[in-house]
Amino acid sequence: MTKQINWYKWIFAGLVMVSLGIYFTIALRHSANIGISVRQQHGQWIITRILSHSAGDNISVAVGDQLLQIDGNDPGKVSSVQRMLLVNHASKLTILRDGHQQVISLASHPFLSTYWILLAVSLSVILITVLILFWRRQSLQERHFENFMLFFAIALVALIPSSQGIILGRIILVAFLSLIPMMVRKMLVSPKINSFLGWLTLIYTYLNPLLYIAFVLGWLPAWYWLADYLNDWGSFFLPLVLVILVFLEGIQKGQERVSRVNFSLIFLTSLIPLYLLYLYPLKWPPQHSFLNVAAFLLVPIICLLHILIVNRSLSNSYRRVRGYAQGYLLVLTTTIMALIINLGRGLPLWLVTAYALMLMIAVAPVYQEVFALIAGFDSRHQRLELFDAVENEREQVALTIHDTAIQNLILMKKQFERASPEDNHQKLLDTMDDLIHELRDLCNRVYPMLISDLGxxxxxxxxxxxxxxxxxxxxxxxxxxxxxxxxxxxxxxxxxxxxxxxxxxxxxxxxxxxxxxxxxxxxxxxxxxxxxxxxxxxxxxxxxxxxxxxxxxxxxxxxxxxxxxxxxxxxxxxxxxxxxxxxxxxxxxxxx
CATH class of the missing domain: 3.30.565.10 (Histidine kinase-like ATPase, C-terminal domain)
Known part of the structure; x- marks a missing residue:
């Protein structure tokens, strides 16, 4: 069953994004994400983690410090600490280190310019998706792709607010990450929930965001393991594992696929910067901001578009028009280059080169398939040109015979019909000579016969x-x-x-x-x-x-x-x- 694009849904989505943009702009203007995780040990609040590129990363606090006060209040009375064991926003912290008490003042560092860029990108995602599906009858797979791009655009709007500790932004981002396994399964394996993994992804998609909302609102106890699950592996590791299992399920079921691109490998490779440089950073190399490393998720999304089109889950002229394929390569290559260049800031060249090589190996099948499509365009175009050339020659030979030889034969026939035995037949002989000359000339033009004799x-x-x-x-x-x-x-x-x-x-x-x-x-x-x-x-x-x-x-x-x-x-x-x-x-x- 197919239907045309739902304009009301996209208009409503645009209004929602504009409203979110206004709300997040106001929130970010006064936001300074502290980015500190704490645990209560023996009645004391101990700093256990400091997020990269947060305000806490730029002040003299360290893991192991005791947190005494947040803006003059006991940490246990601050809502974000009570609910999520996080210190998100504050203007002053009081800590205890080695028996010495310190008061640290924090300044606001809004990310408005970067946020507005992401807002423009998200609106562009909606516009591009609408143009791809413009005035066409959509298959079920295309509707799933449409919904996925809609959720992706909204997640982009919430990306920076989430990294700055704004609760609504985090809820949206967690909901999108929870949605990825089910949407990938619907697009790559089957839109039906007909397996254990299908039910597992469905339950995770709905249960994980609901757990997060309930935990943030204080409806659930502030258990440490639950906070670790929602802020850590449950929202970041588990979607990755489920996506890999979904890809393996498609292979096990013998899913008919034209594309041989390993989507799980691309997805896993794209998440390496997020995990090693932000979520679980090593002491070396230096950490990167959440935005810098999360942007690598653009690579698997762009590759997913290729897989869906090649597998005919999306019908698009990309498979038939050379310019679309070249444009796709341009977008993919530009995205990868920009991400790698941005990643190279503060990292040694050999490390960036090694990761770039890993990423290019993962996406190499995409390039191979697109180049094969372009080569197919060239081959088909060349065959069509040759076919047209041959047909034109046949047409011109037929026209030449019709306009010369056949007309002369008709004239000769009429002359014979009118001629009497006493008439002089010299005119007929001359006409026959002209006809022979024209036919010989035509033969020489079509295929010269004298080359082998004369050179x-x-x-x-x-x-x-x-x-x-x-x-x-x-x-x-x-x-x-x-x-x-x-x-x-x-x-x-x-x-x-x-x-x-x-x-x-x-x-x-x-x-x-x-x-x-x-x-x-x-x-x-x-x-x-x-x-x-x-x-x-x-x-x-x-x-x-x-x-x-x-x-x-x-x-x-x-x-x-x-x-x-x-x-x-x-x-x-x-x-x-x-x-x-x-x-x-x-x-x-x-x-x-």
Whole structure:
């Protein structure tokens, strides 16, 4: 069952995002995320963790310090400590270290400029998704993708507020992370809940955010293990494990997939900076901000779009239009480069290079498949061009026969019908001679028969003599190939003769030339055949005639050569033809 894009849903989503943007902007303006985790040990509140790039990371507090007061209040009476065992916002902390009491003042460090950039990006995500699905009938998989991108856009809006300790932002982010396994399963495996893992992802999707909300609101006891689960592995590790299990489920079920991209590997590799540089930072290398490392999740999302399109879960011209595939590669490459460059700040070059290599190995199948699609575009385009060229030649041969030979035969038939025995049949004989001449000329134009008897150079000279007798043009021919012209293969020689004939006819017929020069030169690996005239180059002549310049260029490309056209000061057309080896010259003629 399909339906068109739900505009009301996206308009409502846009209004929600604007409202969230206003709320978060106001909250961030007065926000300074302390980013300190605490535990109560023997009646004392002890600092157990300090988040990277938080206000606590920039002041003289350390893990193990005793927290005495928050803005003059006992830590146990502060709501964020009671509910989440976190110190989110404060202007003054009182700590005890080595028996010495210290009072630390905190300044607000809003992230408004960065937040507005993310807000613009999230609105762009909505716009791009709408454009992808614009006015089309949507499959069930496409609706799941639409919903996923909607939730992703809202999560982007909440990303910085979450990192700054704003509760609503954290609820939105936890809800999105909890949603990822189920949405990935619906898009990559099955939209139906028909397995144990399907039920597990469904339960986790709804239960985890509800637990988080209940814990934040104080409806659940502030158990340490529950706080660790909701603030730590339950919201960050568990979605990763479930996504990997979902991918393995698809492989186990023998899911029909065109794409061979390992999504779980890309997802796992993209999370390495988040885990090693923020959530569980080592003493070395230095920590990074949440935004810097979480941005790597863009990579698996972009790759997921490719997987869905290639597997035909999303119908899009990306698989049929070269420009879309190239645009996709541009977006993916630019994203990876920007993320790696940003990651390199403060990290040694060898470490950044090693991680970049890991990430590129993970996404390499994406590049291989997109390049294969582009190569397929080129192959199909080349076959279509050759098909069009052959069809054009057939059409022109048919028109020539119809306009000359058939008309003359009809005329002869009428003359025979009207003639009496006493009439002079010389006119009929003349008409028959003209017909024979036209048919012979047509045969030579379609496939020259004299090359094997006279050689290429002499056949060209004979063709030039015939053209000078037929058309008002003087043609000079110079062969500087050292006999190499006569060593061309049959297909090359036939192509050269037909191409020269067509170019010279175009010169006098379309360019109004009365003089032309043909010159053949050579180097070690190729021949260059140049045709000059004193006429005017006409663009329409590229497609005119039964063997026009467009056809010449197409077939010359198949021979591995090239065509160069120069229109000033004289019209000059140069064909470069690579010399074939003996083995190649005995190969199958691609033009027959």
């Amino acid at each position: 290429v150079a002499n056949t060209i000279r004979q063709m030039i003599d015939h053209l000078q007798q037929t058309w008002p043009i003087e043609i000079q021919f110079q062969d500087h190939s050292g006999g190499q012209l006569d060593q061309l293969s049959d297909r090359q020689a036939n192509f050269v003769l037909r191409s020269l004939q067509e170019m010279l006819i175009n010169s006098v017929k379309h360019g109004q030339a009365n003089q032309a020069w043909v010159q053949v030169t050579r180097n070690q690996k190729s021949l260059t055949i140049t045709c000059q005239d004193n006429g005017t180059f006409q663009k329409h002549s590229q497609t005119s005639g039964h063997y026009g310049l467009t056809t010449i260029k197409q077939k010359l490309n198949l021979l591995g050569g090239s065509l160069v056209i120069q229109t000033y000061p004289r019209t000059e057309i140069a064909m470069m033809i690579p010399l074939e080896s003996e083995e190649e010259s005995n190969g199958k003629d691609r033009f027959n």
